[in-house]
Amino acid sequence: MPAMTELPTELSASALVVTGATGRLGGRVARRLAQRGIAQRLLVRSPERAPDLPRATAVRGGFGDHDAVVRGLRGAKTVFMVSASESADRLDQHKAFVDSVAEAGVEHLVYVSFFGAAPCATFTLARDHFHTEEHIRTSGLAYTFLRDNMYAEFVPELAGADGVIRGPAGQGRAAFVSQDDIADAATAVLTRPGDHSGAVYDLTGPESLTLDDAARIVSEVLGRSITYEPETVEEAYASRASYGAPPWQLDAWVSTYTAIAAGQLDGVSDAVPFLTGRPATPLADVVRATKG
Numbered sequence: 001m002p003a004m005t006e007l008p009t010e011l012s013a014s015a016l017v018v019t020g021a022t023g024r025l026g027g028r029v030a031r032r033l034a035q036r037g038i039a040q041r042l043l044v045r046s047p048e049r050a051p052d053l054p055r056a057t058a059v060r061g062g063f064g065d066h067d068a069v070v071r072g073l074r075g076a077k078t079v080f081m082v083s084a085s086e087s088a089d090r091l092d093q094h095k096a097f098v099d100s101v102a103e104a105g106v107e108h109l110v111y112v113s114f115f116g117a118a119p120c121a122t123f124t125l126a127r128d129h130f131h132t133e134e135h136i137r138t139s140g141l142a143y144t145f146l147r148d149n150m151y152a153e154f155v156p157e158l159a160g161a162d163g164v165i166r167g168p169a170g171q172g173r174a175a176f177v178s179q180d181d182i183a184d185a186a187t188a189v190l191t192r193p194g195d196h197s198g199a200v201y202d203l204t205g206p207e208s209l210t211l212d213d214a215a216r217i218v219s220e221v222l223g224r225s226i227t228y229e230p231e232t233v234e235e236a237y238a239s240r241a242s243y244g245a246p247p248w249q250l251d252a253w254v255s256t257y258t259a260i261a262a263g264q265l266d267g268v269s270d271a272v273p274f275l276t277g278r279p280a281t282p283l284a285d286v287v288r289a290t291k292g
């Protein structure tokens with residue numbers, strides 16, 4: 001287990017703070033930084049769950065815990081902010097955290113946003129990302145925004161038990177991006193944050209795909225039949241109603257697909273190659289690496 005403390009004692013040795021280290025993306029970034037020998041603090045709600053990494057100090061602090069966050073960030077220069085878990089009050093959590101980051105005297109905030117973040121984005125959660133970005137812009141912090149497209153790792157999970165991906169995406173396209181590519185890009189930014197101050201990077205895979213394309217690729221890699229079946233918006237809400245999810249979550253689920261239909265996840269960026277020095281990873285390679 002990494003060293004644990006409520007108040008870091010070697011601030012000058014860990015001027016970089018990573019949030020979300022117990023999750024898929026934050027954990028990837030933390031491991032990459034550790035592999036480079038970079039000291040870091042892992043700001044997490046449960047320090048005992050933090051990954052065991054060299055030169056990593058686990059610090060307790062949830063986004064909404066103002067006092068703990070300010071204590072945990074004292075002396076830090078750069079913070080990597082992975083968005084909070086989806087919830088009805090996620091934007092409020094983000095704003096509270098950004099305020100704490102600024103109060104703690106942090107210089108640079110690297111925020112994981114979403115492709116096409118905008119106040120009127122079709123994907124409802126992309127609106128939260130836009131408003132978080134705007135709050136960061138007005139905070140006085142130097143910033144870098146990493147706007148990732150849909151995770152490529154999640155594409156096989158879109159299929160139901162019958163192997164069918166259902167949703168109102170029409171023949172729209174998305175440039176699914178690997179979490180490893182995002183982590184590599186984030187690591188490049190975090191190791192030289194000053195080079196990326198004020199930058200907004202769209203992180204995408206190497207091609208934009210329809211869900212028919214994606215289903216075909218997943219089928220070929222997994223060796224089983226995966227197909228895409230378009231739904232109407234009404235059918236999408238009806239088919240998901242049985243989960244008992246709150247309205248905001250249903251809206252988020254359905255608008256994931258309608259955003260694709262609207263063309264708001266289409267478009268390939270050169271940001272991953274620019275930041276990592278290598279091509280972005282194709283969907284087939286991501287599925288191949290994660291199958292089983």
